[in-house]
Amino acid sequence: MTVAPALRHTAIPGLLVVDLAVHGDARGWFKENWQRAKMTEVGLPDFGPVQHSVAHNGPTGVTRGIHAEPWDKFVSIVQGKVFGAWVDLRAGATFGTVHTEELDEHTAVFVPRGIGNSYQTLLPDTVYSYLVNAHWSPDASYTMLNLADESVAIPWPIPLEEARISDKDRVHPRLSDVVPVRPPRTLILGTGQLGRALAAELPEAQVLSRADLDLTDPAEVAALDLSGVDTVINAAAFTAVDRAETPQGRREAWAANATGVAALAAVVARAGARLVHYSSDYVFDGTAEAAAEDEALAPLSVYGQSKAAGDLVVSVLPRHYLLRTAWVVGDGSNFVRTMQRLARSGAEPTVVSDQIGRLTFADELARATLHLLRTNAPHGTYHLTNGGEPGSWADVATAVFAHEGRAGSAVRPVTTQEYAASTGGAVAPRPARGVLDLARIEATGFVPRDQWAALKDYLATSP
Incomplete structure (x- = not known):
């Protein structure tokens, strides 16, 4: 029998952490990664996902982001463990607010558009699942924040100088230079x-x-x-x-x-x-x-x-x-x-x-x-x-x-x-x-x- 997910609010308005029930035995485990009726019943927005994407990171320490995307996003872990960091890049009183959370198979996060998200793998062969409510496009406009920005001071478990980071993600602007994301x-x-x-x-x-x-x-x-x-x-x-x-x-x-x-x-x-x-x-x-x-x-x-x-x-x-x-x-x-x-x-x-x-x-x-x-x-x-x-x-x-x-x-x-x-x-x-x-x-x-x-x-x- 499945158990309803539990919803946790954060200091960033609209950023919701979902605790998922995982059922396992000697054969392995099972979870309802996305169950619309149960999740909307506990308060998750009925955000209408249209695309499901899966990403794999091999080594420990792979660090991605911080990217604010032009769609809402439901992020969960299929395998492994990550340290997640989110920064509110939307215009308003909570601009620059930070939330961090470790994610594994038991945890998912709903990320509204305009909130920068970043993930650092804590175990090898980590697999992410993304549900989004707009189709990915190479022309989509992202708002970026530097992973090492001093004003948000994200406490990375693996220091950034030891992490695996793409060249693009190393040169994103500091918070003081970020143009806040306007609401849709x-x-x-x-x-x-x-x-x-x-x-x-x-x-x-x-x-x-x-x-x-x-x-x-x-x-x-x-x-x-x-x-x-x-x-x-x-x-x-x-x-x-x-x-x-x-x-x-x-x-x-x-x-x-x-x-x-x-x-x-x-x-x-x-x-x-x-x-x-x-x-x-x-x-x-x-x-x-x-x-x-x-x-x-x-x-x-x-x-x-x-x-x-x-x-x-x-x-x-x-x-x-x-x-x-x-x-x-x-x-x-x-x-x-x-x-x-x-x-x-x-x-x-x-x-x-x-x-x-x-x-x-x-x-x-x-x-x-x-x-x-x-x-x-x-x-x-x-x-x-x-x-x-x-x-x-x-x-x-x-x-x-x-x-x-x-x-x-x-x-x-x-x-x-x-x-x-x-x-x-x-x-x-x-x-x-x-x-x-x-x-x-x-x-x-x-x-x-x-x-x-x-x-x-x-x-x-x-x-």
Whole structure:
């Protein structure tokens, strides 16, 4: 019976030591060198390896590095023993931080890109195993550090003057001359309410508007350059729910929310990047008390159908976060700002009272996204809205009116059917209950803020 690996953190963020169970008898030994399900369960990133390489060093004292490579790397020992040294060469507060560890068949190390790694053999005929999440290329750009750098002062068991070192590795720069490795790029698609909130949380990310990239144009999407991009956050979508019920709107909704997402997913998969994509409670029929992530898809509208199709595409990517949300409110035109304006103008609006859900403030959704990315939460589908007691659109409107000093009776509640009849136009069917179960994202350590408290703070800001 195999035993789950144990994970140890180090002083270098993201550098993880894995203690592996090795089972042996008189015939030899066996270990699970890489077991994705068990290793991600204990906290190892699901880094998506695409290449396995094996290296052999014959003599004792062979010393390699210090090299920071442009990919993540899982290093283990098939045979022998080495002294490993790692130096953080990434830009940031931990630049120059050192960790050392002896590795044998019982030990492996996960080395994120940008961390310099070096190994010195302590036994003859040592064999290394490397798993990496990008294909090796002779054109790959490495960042190097001199093995003898005084500022990091690595305590080599075999003095460097006695070690076997390549000529190239002897002449690498000192730490003071090393240009820190910049983090991989994050690309945000979309400049709507959510896109702007994401950009505020990720000021170094590149943001593409529809003018920069038309998601409905397969040729444009196929030509998207993702070199150096680790994460693509797709906040672009067709969201005109009622317009999607018209012949032209139907085409536009499917082009952006399904066909375009499929084209984007293909580009992301080829680049080995991670995709963050947003979906909607409209992929459900609204019959669940609180829809969990595995609730059966049963969209009522064209918009919901197009979003459900996008969900299915994204769900097959190895590295993805699919965040379903509802009732998004952010910087710009939205239901809450409309009610605030009507309250100030003295109006008495009719508002639907039989659709129940929770608001999602765009900055809350952006923070949840960063939480998943920064904690390396398990990939997959998560539901995210603000928390607290659900309510109707009429309840939200009443709260807005009360904030503006208007009586709740100024908001006139109506049924969805009554509202649809009063518009005289095409109104898409909507789920009567759009409440999403938040247990899975809360289990990662992110607890969404109460929607009613968040609403008060939002209303206190200038529209």
